[in-house]
Amino acid sequence: MNVEVMRNVFARNDALAGETRALLRQHHVTSVNLIGGAGSGKTTLLEASLPKLTGAKRVAVLEGDIATTHDADRIAAVGVPAMQLLTDGGCHLGASQVHHAIRKLPLDRLDIVFIENVGNLVCPASFDLGEERTVAVLSVAEGDDKPAKYPLLFKRANAVVLTKLDLLPHVTFDIERCTRYIRQLNDAAPIFPVSARTDQGIDEWVTWLTAPAGQ
Amino acid sequence: MNVEVMRNVFARNDALAGETRALLRQHHVTSVNLIGGAGSGKTTLLEASLPKLTGAKRVAVLEGDIATTHDADRIAAVGVPAMQLLTDGGCHLGASQVHHAIRKLPLDRLDIVFIENVGNLVCPASFDLGEERTVAVLSVAEGDDKPAKYPLLFKRANAVVLTKLDLLPHVTFDIERCTRYIRQLNDAAPIFPVSARTDQGIDEWVTWLTAPAGQ
Numbered sequence: 001m002n003v004e005v006m007r008n009v010f011a012r013n014d015a016l017a018g019e020t021r022a023l024l025r026q027h028h029v030t031s032v033n034l035i036g037g038a039g040s041g042k043t044t045l046l047e048a049s050l051p052k053l054t055g056a057k058r059v060a061v062l063e064g065d066i067a068t069t070h071d072a073d074r075i076a077a078v079g080v081p082a083m084q085l086l087t088d089g090g091c092h093l094g095a096s097q098v099h100h101a102i103r104k105l106p107l108d109r110l111d112i113v114f115i116e117n118v119g120n121l122v123c124p125a126s127f128d129l130g131e132e133r134t135v136a137v138l139s140v141a142e143g144d145d146k147p148a149k150y151p152l153l154f155k156r157a158n159a160v161v162l163t164k165l166d167l168l169p170h171v172t173f174d175i176e177r178c179t180r181y182i183r184q185l186n187d188a189a190p191i192f193p194v195s196a197r198t199d200q201g202i203d204e205w206v207t208w209l210t211a212p213a214g215q
Numbered sequence: 216m217n218v219e220v221m222r223n224v225f226a227r228n229d230a231l232a233g234e235t236r237a238l239l240r241q242h243h244v245t246s247v248n249l250i251g252g253a254g255s256g257k258t259t260l261l262e263a264s265l266p267k268l269t270g271a272k273r274v275a276v277l278e279g280d281i282a283t284t285h286d287a288d289r290i291a292a293v294g295v296p297a298m299q300l301l302t303d304g305g306c307h308l309g310a311s312q313v314h315h316a317i318r319k320l321p322l323d324r325l326d327i328v329f330i331e332n333v334g335n336l337v338c339p340a341s342f343d344l345g346e347e348r349t350v351a352v353l354s355v356a357e358g359d360d361k362p363a364k365y366p367l368l369f370k371r372a373n374a375v376v377l378t379k380l381d382l383l384p385h386v387t388f389d390i391e392r393c394t395r396y397i398r399q400l401n402d403a404a405p406i407f408p409v410s411a412r413t414d415q416g417i418d419e420w421v422t423w424l425t426a427p428a429g430q
Binding site: 005037038039040065066067068070089091118119120121122123137138141142143145146148149150151152164166167170171 | 367
């Protein structure tokens with residue numbers, strides 16, 4: 001790719017992400033960008049977390065996908081307003097698409113906006129969407145070496161959620177080894193091993209979500 | 216992205232892919248481009264398949280990754296020559312990188328070259344590498360709706376391998392529903408449900424690999 005073109009793409013993206021960030025701060029809305037591969041369990045994590053949040057917090061979800069409204073339908077089914085953002089082939093959400101969606105939300109009546117990115121461990125990590133917190137989602141079925149092989153996301157993440165913990169007896173995944181790979185890139189991000197099926201770890205993750213950023 | 220720039224990127228890629236294709240045909244070498252998400256089980260599939268192939272066929276593997284030589288090391292450990300292609304952040308292999316690697320291989324002494332793409336269900340599907348067969352790899356841990364949500368790869372694939380079949384009792388994955396989604400996009404590609412752990416289905420997949428293309 002032409003370097004100058006890429007530089008312009010990132011500059012435009014970052015400018016709009018900055019506007020989104022300012023707008024969300026002005027309305028005291030926290031935002032979370034969930035990034036992980038297809039099938040890493042991002043939507044299922046939301047399905048398990050939202051019912052625990054919505055008593056205390058007012059929440060909306062932006063669902064990024066290439067095609068279908070499956071994920072927005074799943075979020076709406078748990079009673080949380082969801083907007084489907086389709087990239088029509090694009091491999092990540094961009095700040096422009098998110099900015100336009102954010103401007104349509106009733107920000108004065110929200111506390112947290114989740115942005116579920118397109119299922120992809122790679123490209124979404126390069127694009128700031130103006131979120132306060134970037135969260136890496138990795139399922140234990142994907143293998144414990146993924147942070148080493150896809151470092152950018154894990155370097156940038158403010159937290160890492162290891163999903164599908166219930167599969168641990170059936171797969172080759174060493175949480176300690178995975179943690180070491182993450183720590184080589186990132187010494188601050190808390191790591192939450194969770195299972196949406198058994199509810200294990202979901203409370204700890206939800207507590208982090210509701211605590212002020214920087215905790 | 217600027218449309219003209221993207222058109223040039225694809226035109227350059229396709230020209231080099233054409234050269235690779237001609238070169239491989241000239242040497243009667245079959246080539247297989249494995250595309251699937253990070254942790255979908257591409258390398259493990261190769262580890263299970265290569266020992267069944269190498270009696271009859273002479274094989275080499277090009278391993279595409281963003282970082283680390285983990286995968287090439289794993290292939291070399293089963294006694295098959297492997298070359299690691301690092302994209303240094305890039306989200307897919309390009310025809311240029313593959314072409315340069317192919318030219319370094321002893322093509323007169325090979326029957327099959329596997330190209331394991333970067334772990335990503337999205338971007339690699341847009342780039343022809345000059346391969347004879349494109350194979351989609353999807354693990355049952357990723358969910359049965361992935362063909363609908365990431366259609367380009369499944370539309371283009373000459374075969375679909377559903378991996379980690381041993382996890383089926385522990386996950387929500389309906390093979391019939393997944394097959395219906397694949398068939399909405401692609402009515403010809405054979406679908407191979409396999410487990411590298413139990414060896415289930417590996418023979419059928421290996422038989423397909425060794426049959427002439429178009430079968």
